[in-house]
Amino acid sequence: MDLRARPYRSVLYIPGSKERALEKARALPIDAIIFDLEDAVAPGEKTAARETLAEALSRPYGNRTRIVRINGFDTEWGEADARAAAAMDCDAILLPKVETTAQLDVLAALTDKPLWAMMETPMGMMNAGQIAAHPRLQGMVMGTNDLAKDLNSRFRADRLPMLTGLGLCVLAAKAHGVTIVDGVYNAFKDDEGLQAECVQGRDLGMDGKTLIHPAQVEIANAAFAPGTDEIDLARRQIDAFEEAAKAGQGVAVVDGKIVENLHVETARKMLAKAEAIAALAE
Numbered sequence: 001m002d003l004r005a006r007p008y009r010s011v012l013y014i015p016g017s018k019e020r021a022l023e024k025a026r027a028l029p030i031d032a033i034i035f036d037l038e039d040a041v042a043p044g045e046k047t048a049a050r051e052t053l054a055e056a057l058s059r060p061y062g063n064r065t066r067i068v069r070i071n072g073f074d075t076e077w078g079e080a081d082a083r084a085a086a087a088m089d090c091d092a093i094l095l096p097k098v099e100t101t102a103q104l105d106v107l108a109a110l111t112d113k114p115l116w117a118m119m120e121t122p123m124g125m126m127n128a129g130q131i132a133a134h135p136r137l138q139g140m141v142m143g144t145n146d147l148a149k150d151l152n153s154r155f156r157a158d159r160l161p162m163l164t165g166l167g168l169c170v171l172a173a174k175a176h177g178v179t180i181v182d183g184v185y186n187a188f189k190d191d192e193g194l195q196a197e198c199v200q201g202r203d204l205g206m207d208g209k210t211l212i213h214p215a216q217v218e219i220a221n222a223a224f225a226p227g228t229d230e231i232d233l234a235r236r237q238i239d240a241f242e243e244a245a246k247a248g249q250g251v252a253v254v255d256g257k258i259v260e261n262l263h264v265e266t267a268r269k270m271l272a273k274a275e276a277i278a279a280l281a282e
């Protein structure tokens with residue numbers, strides 16, 4: 001399956017140095033994993049974490065998408081991480097703090113694997129369109145902690161300071177057919193706050209949410225999956241439009257609202273997403 005066709009409702013970060021967490025993830029109902037060598041790993045553990053992670057990835061993670069986040073090329077670990085990740089049994093490599101396509105070119109020269117980009121600096125936001133257009137890029141991950149740091153913004157439940165950056169990246173990703181996953185919700189015991197942020201991200205057009213703790217998985221999976229009412233409506237829209245087309249009409253009406261070919265396209269995408277989610281559970 002093309003990586004971009006897979007579901008990304010729940011994308012769990014796991015520190016590459018934490019053996020217990022690396023084991024636990026094999027049984028979690030997550031759509032994808034970001035195996036982290038960057039911020040979640042202390043400087044003194046970076047080299048050992050590469051070995052720990054390579055060993056963990058040599059054993060199965062089921063049908064979860066496996067993404068390795070390396071350190072940036074402006075650090076002493078970046079290049080060795082990239083070479084090590086290129087040899088690991090993973091699906092993609094994620095580069096932090098991407099601001100230019102030149103940074104992706106450096107990584108592309110070191111691996112044939114699909115590339116993902118952390119979008120988490122003001123310059124990254126400004127260049128989101130060019131970054132999303134990189135021919136090897138398949139996914140973007142919002143880094144809202146780093147973005148808040150650079151913006152010197154305050155945490156707000158409505159994420160007002162983030163909205164311009166989130167919107168620019170969603171536009172860039174959609175324009176170039178790239179997956180986009182929202183930033184983490186740090187307060188991992190606050191289910192209500194997480195739920196609200198998942199709904200906001202979903203409504204903005206995000207494909208899913210990055211998570212830091214297993215307790216967050218269920219909420220993200222539910223928020224980013226099509227609901228039974230949405231699936232039912234999608235089926236009825238498709239049926240009604242096909243009936244209308246047979247009668248030579250270009251528009252149908254369902255529940256008092258018009259249905260045109262563009263709505264049918266959305267409905268078909270939703271059903272395909274529901275099928276991809278169901279296939280993950282098989």
Ligand SMILES: CC(C)(COP(=O)(O)OP(=O)(O)OC[C@H]1O[C@@H](n2cnc3c(N)ncnc32)[C@H](O)[C@@H]1OP(=O)(O)O)[C@@H](O)C(=O)NCCC(=O)NCCSC(=O)C[C@H](O)C(=O)O
Nearest residue numbers: 013014015020021024025039040143144145146212213214
């Ligand atoms: C936040 C944590 C440090 C909390 O860890 P801990 O105190 O161990 O939590 P619990 O005791 O509640 O854990 C219960 C069990 O769950 C396992 N666990 C915990 N976290 C994970 C995980 N992420 N993946 C898999 N399994 C996990 C524990 O091992 C316990 O298992 P068991 O003993 O068998 O019951 C911790 O959750 C953590 O380290 N989270 C990840 C933090 C991280 O990766 N941060 C970096 C990414 S965020 C970021 O950088 C975003 C971006 O760049 C930006 O700028 O915004």
Ligand SMILES: [Mg+2]
Nearest residue numbers: 120143145146
């Ligand atoms: Mg970051």
